[in-house]
Amino acid sequence: MAHTKSALKRHRQSEKRNLRNRIAKSSVKSQIKKTLAAIEAGDLAMAKEAFRLATQQLDKAAKNRTIHPNEASRRKSRIARRIAALKK
Structure with missing residues (x-):
């Protein structure tokens, strides 16, 4: 356990x-799951x-660096390809 006041504060932060990152990642996963279910x-x-x-959820998570921007871009690209294939 942290001993100094500053270390305790860092731990709280x-x-x-x-928690904030976990919530953001969870909402991204849920929305992607809904998208894939609609595609299926x-x-x-x-x-x-x-x-x-x-896309909104992914961009927000990437903006806040919860996920890497390249990961957000890659996920959007893969889903967009599946939707484009669905159109054909």
């Missing part, structure tokens, strides 16, 4: 950040709307 069901309109929301 890290716990808060950890073949529902193009639902997939597009879910993808729009997933």
Whole structure:
């Protein structure tokens, strides 16, 4: 356990950040899951709307450095390809 006042504060801050990051990652995963479910069901309109929301979540997480910006970009690209294939 931390002994100094500053170390205790850093520990409190890290716990808060950890919780915030976990919530952000969880919401990203949930939205991606909804998008993929819509793609699997073949529902193009639902997939597009879910993808729009997933993109927002990914961009927010990347902006706050919860996930790496390249990871956000890669995930968006892969889902967009699947939606494009659904259109054909």
